[in-house]
Amino acid sequence: MTKHPQPDGPSSENADVRADSGALAVPAVTSISPTSGPTAGGTTVTVNGSAFLGASSVTFGGTSAPFSVNSNARITATAPPRPAGPARVVVVTPGGTSTNPVFFNYQAPPTPTVTGVSPANAQTSGGTVVTITGSDLSGATAVTFGGTPAVSYTVSSNTQITATAPPRAAGPAPVVVTTPGGTSNETVVVFFVSAPVLLNLSPTRGPVAGGTVVTITGSDLSGATAVTFGGTPAVSYTVTSNTQITATAPPRAAGPAPVVVTTPGGTSNAVSFAYIAVPVITAVTPDQGPATGGNNVTITGSNLTFTSTVTFDGTPAAFTVLSDALIAATVPPGTRAAQVSVTSPGGTSAQLTYTYVDAPQI
Template structure:
């Protein structure tokens, strides 16, 4: 007796649709009406992004990851919505960026004006319009910094070489450049300490002799930092 055999069942597995991108925050949340502010856009679903808009205006941008984009705010005015577009659609969260009128910062001096190529020099920047600063750069390299006031910033020079221009960026724009020179600093050589002993309670004033002491940042007895004064490139007094 013939029995009919049912045809095999074929189950199609369809690819999951990509999720519509979502914008959760932008930083900073404001910038100059002239444009140019570097903005970090955070959210989800950014892979394959084809557009970032500030209001209706397209911005240049770089996709760092599925959750982060860096964009350069175009010129604009007022408060606008920031959106990200991918093949899956356009974000619809109401995350905003405010255009503000702010003075362009002016940098009048940096002190000291030079430091070792290895970086680490703490530099005081003086000028005006520093409030809300978003970046300090030595040449094209960003530096860690603290805004002390509208006229002063302290920054830590990154590693570098040659003479570079230091600039400050705020919502009002980017300042003029002031020169900072990277120099080769010799490794200090310590040849003697006098006296060579003292009480365990401390307090002995010791003369350190050698070379390469200019710009000394620390004197240590074992692992303990000591108070000191650089007398010259070849002599330091320390307690």
């Protein structure tokens, strides 16, 4: 009978079979790549070794992992979620369980840090869009302002989040970001600021040419970023205190103009400032009278409603505004032709001549 020579070792097809007994070889794990990953799991890990065919289980620290057998010497596994620390990678086959000390190191994600916010102020009514800067912000699960959740937020990058501030009472509020790595510091704050409130103006009228210096009083005026008259920016303004602003009115057409102050806390209510056109006079009737004065005249024209002074050659006359087009005045004493003018918050009119007539001599 012919005997066939025996091979020196197991064939490649039967590498996991023991030559002496026919039993399956015990699997061995020799290395893995990569060797670390996050505690959240999900890392694709290549497991290198031998006798992997027929593998029924791959575990990381005793936790089962999804896997596929690529060859007798290679398995591709997905690391399952686990606490931080080393986890032995074990392969189980019909031949047994690997015992090699090969570990996958689970790394906890870094704790986020908040280093800055912009802007530093937010409206108590909510809605201010705040850019949060820092580190390790990816995967944020919460953003809070003084413990109150943001209305919404978007993680722009590992170093930036854009969040919409919620409504909150006035005062400082720590901005805190939470990620799988933990909760950030509470040292960066946004100051919630109330919207300004206007109470009154002084004066309340001025010329259409602008230039009137107006004192605005109210509350929460600090940090004002704009002062407008009917939507037109003030020529200039100075925040004197939290309750007062001094502003120079810009030129505008005649009529009411709502004055509004804007701060980081929002936009104020409106208080009306009246723009007054320059008065115009067209006639003084009668246009002459005794040097002793005391006679009554009527002055006709336009834009006369807010008349503050009527003068004859600079001498004030008593007067009554009858309408926007008519004034009744009592002529003061004089000795010659006098220039009559009318002044209002809108300015001073052009002049008309009134003639003083000497009493007849006997």
